[in-house]
Amino acid sequence: MTDTESFMSKLRTAMLAGLLAASLAPLYGCGSECGPGTVDKDGQCIVDAKGCAEGTILKDGECLLDQSGCGEGTMLDGALCVPIDTVCEAGTTFDQGSYTCVPDTDVICGDGTEVADDGLCVPSAEACDGTATLDDAGRCVVGAAACGAGTELDPNTGECMLADAACGQGTALDGDTGACVPTADVCDTGTKFDADSGLCLPDSCSPGDVVIDGVCTSPADDLAGDVDLTETEPNDPAFGGTAESLFVPTAGDDPQVFSGTISEATDLDGDGTVDQDVDVYEFTANAGEWFEISVLSTGMPDPAFKVEGPNGYVRWSPFGGGDAVRDVVIPEDGTYTVTVLPAMVLESDGEISRIGGDDWSYVGTFETLSAPSATLVDLSTGAGQLAGDFPNVEDNFFELSGAQAGDIVTVSVDALGTDAEGVVQVWSDATTLVSSQPLGPNTLVELDGTDASQFILIDWMKTSGASVNFELTADITGSSTIATIQPGGTHTFTVTAQEFDQIVASQTNPTSADLDVTITEVATGTELASETLASDSQINPLVTSAGDYEVVFTNNTSSNVDATLVAKAQPLPTIGPLAPGDSDTYTHPSTVPADQTSLVRLIVNEPSVLEFSGPYSGDMNFGLYDSTMTAINARPYTDDAFTYYHSLSPGTYFIEAEALDALTAFEVTVARPDLPSDNASSPGIAVTSNNTVTDTMTVSGCANIASLRVYVLIPHTYIGDLLVTLESPSGTSVTLHDETGYGDDDIIGWYPTDLTVDGPGALSDFAGEDANGDWTLSITDNAGGDDGSLVHWALDLTCQ
Numbered sequence: 140m141t142d143t144e145s146f147m148s149k150l151r152t153a154m155l156a157g158l159l160a161a162s163l164a165p166l167y168g169c170g171s172e173c174g175p176g177t178v179d180k181d182g183q184c185i186v187d188a189k190g191c192a193e194g195t196i197l198k199d200g201e202c203l204l205d206q207s208g209c210g211e212g213t214m215l216d217g218a219l220c221v222p223i224d225t226v227c228e229a230g231t232t233f234d235q236g237s238y239t240c241v242p243d244t245d246v247i248c249g250d251g252t253e254v255a256d257d258g259l260c261v262p263s264a265e266a267c268d269g270t271a272t273l274d275d276a277g278r279c280v281v282g283a284a285a286c287g288a289g290t291e292l293d294p295n296t297g298e299c300m301l302a303d304a305a306c307g308q309g310t311a312l313d314g315d316t317g318a319c320v321p322t323a324d325v326c327d328t329g330t331k332f333d334a335d336s337g338l339c340l341p342d343s344c345s346p347g348d349v350v351i352d353g354v355c356t357s358p359a360d361d362l363a364g365d366v367d368l369t370e371t372e373p374n375d376p377a378f379g380g381t382a383e384s385l386f387v388p389t390a391g392d393d394p395q396v397f398s399g400t401i402s403e404a405t406d407l408d409g410d411g412t413v414d415q416d417v418d419v420y421e422f423t424a425n426a427g428e429w430f431e432i433s434v435l436s437t438g439m440p441d442p443a444f445k446v447e448g449p450n451g452y453v454r455w456s457p458f459g460g461g462d463a464v465r466d467v468v469i470p471e472d473g474t475y476t477v478t479v480l481p482a483m484v485l486e487s488d489g490e491i492s493r494i495g496g497d498d499w500s501y502v503g504t505f506e507t508l509s510a511p512s513a514t515l516v517d518l519s520t521g522a523g524q525l526a527g528d529f530p531n532v533e534d535n536f537f538e539l540s541g542a543q544a545g546d547i548v549t550v551s552v553d554a555l556g557t558d559a560e561g562v563v564q565v566w567s568d569a570t571t572l573v574s575s576q577p578l579g580p581n582t583l584v585e586l587d588g589t590d591a592s593q594f595i596l597i598d599w600m601k602t603s604g605a606s607v608n609f610e611l612t613a614d615i616t617g618s619s620t621i622a623t624i625q626p627g628g629t630h631t632f633t634v635t636a637q638e639f640d641q642i643v644a645s646q647t648n649p650t651s652a653d654l655d656v657t658i659t660e661v662a663t664g665t666e667l668a669s670e671t672l673a674s675d676s677q678i679n680p681l682v683t684s685a686g687d688y689e690v691v692f693t694n695n696t697s698s699n700v701d702a703t704l705v706a707k708a709q710p711l712p713t714i715g716p717l718a719p720g721d722s723d724t725y726t727h728p729s730t731v732p733a734d735q736t737s738l739v740r741l742i743v744n745e746p747s748v749l750e751f752s753g754p755y756s757g758d759m760n761f762g763l764y765d766s767t768m769t770a771i772n773a774r775p776y777t778d779d780a781f782t783y784y785h786s787l788s789p790g791t792y793f794i795e796a797e798a799l800d801a802l803t804a805f806e807v808t809v810a811r812p813d814l815p816s817d818n819a820s821s822p823g824i825a826v827t828s829n830n831t832v833t834d835t836m837t838v839s840g841c842a843n844i845a846s847l848r849v850y851v852l853i854p855h856t857y858i859g860d861l862l863v864t865l866e867s868p869s870g871t872s873v874t875l876h877d878e879t880g881y882g883d884d885d886i887i888g889w890y891p892t893d894l895t896v897d898g899p900g901a902l903s904d905f906a907g908e909d910a911n912g913d914w915t916l917s918i919t920d921n922a923g924g925d926d927g928s929l930v931h932w933a934l935d936l937t938c939q
Contacts, residue, residue: 291319295327295339311337359435362396362502370399375417378407382421382476385505387428394431394506401439401481401501404493415492418479422505424469427570429508429533432456433464434479439499443482448475457530458486459558459603466508466532468598470564470572479503510569513538513594518548518615521635525550525611529559529599537595539586539613547617547707550584550595558604563611566594578609581712581725581739587619617643617707624654624694624702632690632706633661636682639740639791640708642667644690645677648702654692661687674702679709681738681768681793714794714809716744722810731759731802739807741792748821748852748931750810751783751794759802762795782885784854784930786823815850819933826855828923834916834932838868841910841938847902848935849875851894853886853918855927861886862919868912873900878921885927889935910936 286292286299293300293314306312306319311332313320322332326339333339373380388395397420404413424430434442434456443463446454449471456463463482469475479501483491511533516523519541527535542548555561561578565586576582578597586593597609622630636642644656651674658667658680667688668680682688690706714723731737743749751763762773763785771792772785796805814821822834849865863876863886875890877897888894891902916932 292337359437359502363398363437365396366398367395368397370418374419376419382419385420385422387422387424388507390507390509394504396502396504398502399479401495401499403495413493415484416495420477421474423474426469426471426572428469429510430467431506431508432467432477433462434501434503435462437500437502439481439501441482442501443480443485445478445485446475449473453600455601457602458482468532468596470575511536515540516613517541518613522612522614525595525613527609529561529602529607529609532598535597539593539595542615545618545620546615547619548586548613549616550611550613551710552580552582553612554610555580556606556608558606559602560600561609562598562600564596564598566596619705621703624692624700626694626697628694630692630704634688634690634706634708636685636688636708638683638685640682640710641679642682642688643677643679643707643709645705646672646674646692646702648674648700652696652700654700654702655695657691659689661689711738711740713740713742715742717811719811720813722808724806724808726806731798733798733801736795736797739794741794741809743787743789743792746788747811748784748786748814750812753781753807759799759805760797764793764795766791784852786821786930814931815933818936821931822929824929826918826920826927826929828920828926831917831919832929834929835913837913838910841936843939844905844908844910844936845939846937847905849890850933851886852931853927853929856884857925858883858886860920860922860925862921864917866915867905867908869908871904871908873902873904874898
């Protein structure tokens, strides 16, 4: 670079510095003004072309030297080359030592501004009058409370204006019209109403945006400027593509940034039908590694992703709003895929598809996290709490400590948010997964205390809203030990149980010897159960009173027995209470041994008609019991379409599944139908073979019947045996069902819309009668071998 070029470069820098200082001097107002060489435009001081010194020209907002061939130390001024010391604009002086234009020593700030430490002019608080204060933007503003009687604050000017009436909640003064208008309509273009100040303030960046070089930029656009991997087609293995490979960053390093586009649907397999574009990435990871994955939109509406791995592992990004971002904890070594799609495609499982376009772009991040420290849950007092929100996985890693060797720890559910599909995992250490299962209202996780510590991770598969909390309790519920019991000897446990727990006692030994077991309530001495237990068997009586129970194993054989003994309290899974129209299903997670039973607790909080159903086979019996374990219905068989109805009063009940052969799994669904409640009765009367039952209901408020419908809920195993009649207060009788239907089950629905009136008679026979008085429904079972009940019936009267 020549001396002249060096000089001119310095000179340009000097002029820009001088002009910048001058343009910043006035800032935002309150009587301020722009400095020499600048003009006000839309509240900002900008360089004026006329402010450029002779020999310079304005280009892209900068005054640059007009290099025209003048000699060293001179420049063009009109048609003449003049000395350089005339180049500098007012407010600056040419410095021979640095060959630059430097600000004058005496900076003169405009009205309402003052010199700051950095030599720039900034707003002055003294410029505001007694009713105004200086805000963060350097403006004098008047608080609404400072306006006197008969005046209102004009949000656009910040001044107190005369007003005919005070503006009410949600309105503000429009200074142009003098009227109070909704705050949403009062502000000028480019501003929005600020309720705290009562002013119209300039629009700001959107939530989550970042400011880069003075410009509001979304995080997605910021990431898109620094992409490590851009997907190329084809990368969907389902159509012969190869998934894009993500490298695994080191924990603490910057994430890998990837980007792509969900293109318009095309025919990918040549079958004549267009196919959804799917972007697939893959990575290899080890058990216990933690990652954060995010996918943000740079054009694609509502992006989402799904992570899949070995043995059915799957996790989705959140649905129902918010960013597509989540933590992923790797359960086992292997290769995992990340599938990117619009949320509507993923959430609908492909029912909505074949969407996309050239502008459906996205950017994502793949970051390795350091495994978090576990939250300590101390069980030395017998129990501990685990609580949090599902999405905050890094806060949901718990260490259970304080249990002794042989202690049995049971983790049960106290509360679960309704918008999350949770997962509970047991880890023996930070890299070894022991078990994983869905987390539902009746989930029980049982751990033994052979290790000093065990870990619980609360993860999630899907979320679809804001109700994502969980509350769990970890209790020491019993003990397991290996003991040698001599002939005539005993081994004793003490177990603490809550009301409606089961006390489980079991024994296993290599010689298949029997042991006798007795369970006794400590406080009363009442024997709860006593039985001879074969090896690999158990008893599990129900506890109706909370307290301590003694479990005694006795060896009545002639030889020593080396046995693994277990005694524990086991909470029952619970269904209910149910609102009308609700249902709940309990799925038993493990095998029920032959001749063993499994109980489900049912809570009823108001008189209810309930429907019990399940895909049972003939290898189990169904039973419904009250709180004293008295049978309400003990059905000796079930079938694949088993359904049972019963009308129950408030209280606690038990559903029993008895395994005739080993049951690998079973489920029971309890539903509360939304039954008609006006002019209705729920008698719950048994309909037995060769017998007639009746139920009478009193109606009032209908003196003249225009039309009538009748609802019946009559479960029965052979409706061809039944005669059903309805009699009005006037004595008119209509036969609703006359031994039709042969071997079909159940009469349920409305006459005459769902069901056909058999006759003799028709429901129109009641037209014109007075409905007030007693109506009687009669059911006759004219054969043996099949039974049922009258659960519910109702009248839908149209009166005239």
